[in-house]
Amino acid sequence: MLLKRIKRLFKRRPVSPKEPETRPAPREDVRSAPRQRDSHLLMWESELRAIAAETSAWTIETGGDLFGRWQDTPTVYLATRAGPKAIRNTTHFRLDVDYLRQLSETLATDWSLRYFGDWHSHHRLGLIEPSSGDRRRIRGLCGRNQFASMAEIIVTVEDSRRDPIIRIHPWLYDLSGDQDAPTPLGIKVLRGLSPVRHALLASGTLPEQQFASWQEISCDRIRIGDDKSPPALEPPPAADATTRDKTLAQLARALEAASTEPIEQHKTGFGYIFVAKLREPHYLGFALSADWPMPVLEVHRLNRDTGTNEPLKLTAALAASDIPGILEIYRAANAAPNGAGHVDR
Ligand SMILES: [Zn+2]
Numbered sequence: 001m002l003l004k005r006i007k008r009l010f011k012r013r014p015v016s017p018k019e020p021e022t023r024p025a026p027r028e029d030v031r032s033a034p035r036q037r038d039s040h041l042l043m044w045e046s047e048l049r050a051i052a053a054e055t056s057a058w059t060i061e062t063g064g065d066l067f068g069r070w071q072d073t074p075t076v077y078l079a080t081r082a083g084p085k086a087i088r089n090t091t092h093f094r095l096d097v098d099y100l101r102q103l104s105e106t107l108a109t110d111w112s113l114r115y116f117g118d119w120h121s122h123h124r125l126g127l128i129e130p131s132s133g134d135r136r137r138i139r140g141l142c143g144r145n146q147f148a149s150m151a152e153i154i155v156t157v158e159d160s161r162r163d164p165i166i167r168i169h170p171w172l173y174d175l176s177g178d179q180d181a182p183t184p185l186g187i188k189v190l191r192g193l194s195p196v197r198h199a200l201l202a203s204g205t206l207p208e209q210q211f212a213s214w215q216e217i218s219c220d221r222i223r224i225g226d227d228k229s230p231p232a233l234e235p236p237p238a239a240d241a242t243t244r245d246k247t248l249a250q251l252a253r254a255l256e257a258a259s260t261e262p263i264e265q266h267k268t269g270f271g272y273i274f275v276a277k278l279r280e281p282h283y284l285g286f287a288l289s290a291d292w293p294m295p296v297l298e299v300h301r302l303n304r305d306t307g308t309n310e311p312l313k314l315t316a317a318l319a320a321s322d323i324p325g326i327l328e329i330y331r332a333a334n335a336a337p338n339g340a341g342h343v344d345r
Pocket of ligand 1: 120121122130131134
């Protein structure tokens with residue numbers, strides 16, 4: 001059935017370049033405060049473990065940044081590592097500001113993520129709250145960015161044993177009223193890998209972030225606040241529309257750059273079909289499932305003059321975010337313009 005639908009689509013010549021079917025990202029109301037004071041932060045298990053892994057790699061203060069979408073519930077999609085010029089010592093940690101600025105821009109453009117604030121360890125301080133210096137810095141950031149609220153995570157380490165327990169203490173800065181001091185935030189942990197980390201890992205961007213390192217530490221060594229046991233993991237929701245749209249938009253952009261032609265995009269019952277031009281009259285069509293992580297179901301090469309259609313054999317499982325893998329298929333098809341059986345020599 002899938003094949004039939006692809007065949008039908010492939011026979012159509014492109015009429016005009018089609019705009020990507022992306023919905024605008026839901027606007028975040030930066031001026032509105034969280035609805036409840038006792039609100040919580042939503043965070044993927046991968047991001048919690050990434051923080052714990054980076055913390056346990058150091059015996060001095062370290063940290064990074066929190067990026068997410070602040071709608072009804074602030075949701076952390078990515079906890080990053082600090083840039084190469086960060087300064088770490090026993091009682092102080094300073095971010096690499098230039099690196100952070102660039103990272104924030106990339107994550108805002110590519111993934112509609114906004115900067116929530118930082119996370120950092122108090123290895124020696126033992127202080128579970130933001131220090132007075134931390135508070136000044138976050139308040140300054142709130143003012144400069146016109147954020148009504150920000151989050152900060154302080155991490156402490158119980159190093160009385162060989163594999164220390166890492167404690168996570170999330171704080172909320174609500175600057176919409178006259179509330180001055182940060183208040184403790186609850187945290188709900190979603191099981192598994194954040195869809196944004198998943199896509200970044202697959203696309204191979206920002207390699208310095210070592211996005212796979214979250215797996216180095218298990219949840220058993222993590223506690224939220226003064227909890228006695230590891231965090232309960234909640235079933236994650238399906239990947240949200242913004243994350244899907246951004247993933248598809250990046251794939252379309254990469255294919256467009258490779259083919260130097262606009263990509264046809266079609267929405268279908270099973271998901272999406274992207275058609276990239278090879279050399280006239282040849283085209284390459286990718287059928288992608290709508291189910292996250294949007295695996296590539298089939299790839300077909302079409303000759304639009306003869307209406308013939310040749311399915312390509314896929315040697316590896318690919319998803320929409322596996323941009324290098326998809327480009328490899330595209331380039332291989334482009335290098336053999338008449339199909340596998342008719343390689344030009
Ligand atoms: Zn601090």
